[in-house]
Each structure stands twice: as C-alpha cells, then as structure tokens.
Amino acid sequence: MAKPYAEVIGDPISHSKSPKIHGFWLNALGIEAEYRATHVTPDALPAYFAERKHDPDWRGCNITVPHKIAALDHVEDREDVRTAIGATNTAFRDADGALVGTNTDAAGFAAPLKPYDLAGKPVTVIGAGGAARAVLYALAEIGVGPVTLFNRNVEKGASLLSSFGLEGQALPIGEAVPPGFLVVNATSLGMTGQPPLDLDLSELPPEAVVYDIVYAPLETGLLAAARARGLATIDGLEMLIGQAAVAFERFFGAAPPRERDAALRKILLG
Numbered sequence: 699m700a701k702p703y704a705e706v707i708g709d710p711i712s713h714s715k716s717p718k719i720h721g722f723w724l725n726a727l728g729i730e731a732e733y734r735a736t737h738v739t740p741d742a743l744p745a746y747f748a749e750r751k752h753d754p755d756w757r758g759c760n761i762t763v764p765h766k767i768a769a770l771d772h773v774e775d776r777e778d779v780r781t782a783i784g785a786t787n788t789a790f791r792d793a794d795g796a797l798v799g800t801n802t803d804a805a806g807f808a809a810p811l812k813p814y815d816l817a818g819k820p821v822t823v824i825g826a827g828g829a830a831r832a833v834l835y836a837l838a839e840i841g842v843g844p845v846t847l848f849n850r851n852v853e854k855g856a857s858l859l860s861s862f863g864l865e866g867q868a869l870p871i872g873e874a875v876p877p878g879f880l881v882v883n884a885t886s887l888g889m890t891g892q893p894p895l896d897l898d899l900s901e902l903p904p905e906a907v908v909y910d911i912v913y914a915p916l917e918t919g920l921l922a923a924a925r926a927r928g929l930a931t932i933d934g935l936e937m938l939i940g941q942a943a944v945a946f947e948r949f950f951g952a953a954p955p956r957e958r959d960a961a962l963r964k965i966l967l968g
C-alpha cells in the first residue's frame with residue numbers, strides 16, 4: 699500500500715503554508731505519511747471528492763479559497779457547520795469511513811484566547827466575511843458580552859451579529875474602538891497589498907488584547923499600534939497553526955507537538 703496522505707486543496711494553492719505546517723509535525727513525530735498541496739479548480743471539485751472517497755490512503759484535506767462553501771455539498775455535515783458557520787475548511791474520514799466536513803477555524807481562533815476570561819466582556823470585531831463568521835461563532839461559544847462589529851457594509855455586520863445571537867451593534871470602520879477587552883481584525887485589511895486598518899485604540903483599557911488574523915506581514919499596523927500602547931497581542935500565525943493542529947489530529951490521529959511552535963514559526967517566516 700502507498701503512504702497515507704492528506705492535502706490542502708484550493709485555486710490557487712501554491713501560496714498555502716499548510717504543507718509546511720503539517721510536514722513539520724509529521725517529521726517531528728516520525729509519522730510515515732505525506733501532506734501535499736493539490737490544485738483543484740471549482741469545475742474539478744465534485745470529481746476530486748468522488749475519487750478521494752475511494753482512495754484508502756487518503757486521510758483528508760484542508761479546504762481553502764474558493765471551495766469552503768461548495769465543498770459542503772460533497773461531505774457529510776455531521777457537525778452542522780453549514781448552519782453554524784456556513785463553511786468547511788477540513789474534510790476527513792470518520793471512524794465508520796464516512797467523508798465528513800468540519801470547520802477548525804473557530805477552534806483555531808479560540809485556542810490562543812484560553813488564558814483570558816472573556817465571558818460577559820465587551821469585545822470588538824472588524825469584518826463580516828467568512829473569517830468573521832468563524833470568529834463570531836467562537837466568541838458566541840465563549841459567551842462574550844456585547845460585540846461592537848465594525849464593517850464597511852454595516853447592514854451585513856448587523857445581520858451577522860443577530861444570526862449568531864450576539865448582543866451589540868454594527869458600526870462603520872473608522873469610529874473609535876469602544877472600551878473592551880478584545881479587539882479582533884477578521885478582515886484582510888492590513889495584509890500585504892491590501893489597504894491598512896487604522897483604528898483608534900485609545901479607549902481600550904491596559905488589560906485589553908488585540909488579535910489580528912492577518913499573518914503577512916506578521917506585525918500588522920494594528921498589532922504595532924497595540925504594542926505601542928503596551929497592550930497584549932496575538933498574531934495571525936497563532937490562528938493558522940491552531941486550525942491546522944485541530945485538522946492534523948483528525949487526519950493522523952495524533953496531537954501535534956505544539957511545544958515546538960517556536961521552531962515552526964521560524965520555518966513559516968523564513
């Protein structure tokens with residue numbers, strides 16, 4: 699039998715950091731398996747899943763742009779991620795052999811927030827797209843207090859808040875961030891090649907945490923502004939590695955060696 703393998707699928711796919719992350723963990727744990735990047739166009743998505751379903755060596759895949767919604771039609775949605783988050787980023791073979799879709803972005807986002815007690819605390823989120831849905835899902839699970847949601851399209855922001863049963867208000871980007879304990883950028887603003895995200899953080903208390911899901915550059919303008927104010931920060935590699943960790947365990951049945959994150963981060967930035 700050939701080697702077991704998992705992969706990341708998308709269109710385009712060459713930029714993906716997933717092969718480096720999963721490859722690092724497979725190597726560190728001495729697991730005889732491969733993790734690769736596979737270019738799959740939207741037209742080829744149904745055939746991709748139909749074929750992989752019958753491949754005994756295939757352990758699953760991570761799913762990236764533009765397939766995160768369309769892939770839901772080809773997997774069993776046992777965790778009801780279609781209703782909960784609206785997208786899947788991981789498919790894996792369940793114990794009974796079924797091809798199951800899940801979403802590890804929410805758990806990956808929430809993992810670095812574990813040391814903080816955010817239940818009932820006011821927070822601010824920027825964005826109302828696919829990434830923001832995973833973030834809001836995780837924040838609703840944590841049971842945060844009122845959410846101020848900044849989005850260019852304010853109506854979209856308001857409807858997202860109510861769909862997650864979150865109290866709070868939607869505002870246009872540009873108003874000062876209200877006092878709160880967490881600020882999350884869940885847009886691509888601040889990413890290399892995108893417009894910057896300029897936020898007034900002056901009303902935040904000293905114990906506030908600022909979290910940016912953008913990882914290129916690693917220190918975004920938002921994180922630099924937070925550090926200049928002496929606030930704690932969480933960068934985008936935390937969520938990237940966190941969502942991969944949950945997927946890795948589904949694929950290969952072993953917990954990744956997170957004590958080696960510092961070495962992994964060096965590789966990802968190199």
Ligand code: ATR
Nearest residue numbers: 825826827828829830849850851854884885886893
């Ligand atoms: P993703 O799946 O990465 O979240 P998306 O679903 O396209 O991508 O969502 C992109 C998010 O970034 C949205 O919140 C979008 O704002 P709108 O809902 O108003 O479109 C936001 N965004 C993208 N480009 C932006 C820009 N130039 N200015 C302000 N907001 C922007």
